[in-house]
Amino acid sequence: MKSALETLPPEADTRTRIILTAGRLFHRHGYERTTVRELADAVGLKSGSLFHHFRSKEEILVAVMANGIQSVINEARALLARNHDPAARLEGMLRLHMHSIISGVGGDAMHAMIYEWRSLSPEAREPIRTLSEAYEQLWHQVIDDAVAHGLARGDPIILRKYLLAGLNSTVRWYRPEGRLAPEAFIQQLQQAALPDLQPDS
Template sequence: MILPVQDDNSRKSELVRVAAGLFRDRGFERTTVRDIGNAVGLQSGSLFYHFRTKEEILVAVMALGITSTTEQLRAALAAATSPREKVAALVNVHLHSLLGENQAALEVMLYEWRSVSPEQKPGLIVLRDRYEDLWQSALEEAVAAGLIRAEDPRLLRRMVLGSLQWSVQWYKRDGDLSVEQLAQQMLDILLPPPDGQ
């Protein structure tokens, strides 16, 4: 079972965050343990005090990104009082996480999946499924309320998540849209404002 690294100031947490950026920028295969050690001021052998293998670091990066985003989404959904607010929470949390503090870890989760061994994938799949289940429930509620037309809410979830995830390829922080504005425009496409607005 995968235990995510706690979001604190520990050395292990720092290693995971630094590794996330390196894996995203250079790729998992091209990043060496020495690169990670140098970036945090440790001898490469000292990393093995915290992690047994480089793959274990990769799995910790992925687990941290998805777990943190899931916790944020749970809190946002708990505060939402209607299906419309729940859909807004889905889009806002996902974009803020993907284009904000969890960007590197989530990009690694998206693009380095092939680097995870079959033995490690089941634990990450459990974490991913927990997140997607939150999406699925909220979207099914929106479909049942008539806010979104979709014959297959599972396809709807895949389509919306895929669209949001692709934003890492084209979104520019110094561009015309803030993350908040981007989220609102995407919401307006997915979920037109209620009548009279």
């Protein structure tokens, strides 16, 4: 269940350090408001050196997004491959998604996906859109099945968009150090999001 990105050696290569640092800064201050000088500073480089690794600032944003979403896709595919019960799949996808968001890297990437999409040029959007659709496709199957089995009610498309938006929005306000520990939080969130999935219902 642990993300590949969390297991990186402390001395990762420069390109990777740029991506991870950029994700954190974009999350904290926004992409447009983060300057290449700030990013270089945080990585421990001078601004000119960034452009040896990336052709433009936009390319860094693309890398942040792609890095995060690819990782969650891989985990989701593994989950669905080893699990075929509709309820277990639905709950598993929700838990996986939330663990990804709560982990720093996944949350940073998710935040970028949600908030910085418009900062991408049309050309830069394409690869990200492809990845994005691949991930939504996985949810699509799971939700259709869930509705068919009475685990959720409503139009599957709207249900999926509503559910993902609600889960994603937690990057804005949930803090693992706060009142609710991650496990308890995910539990509560699941009850709010998918009341019909509860064991006691």
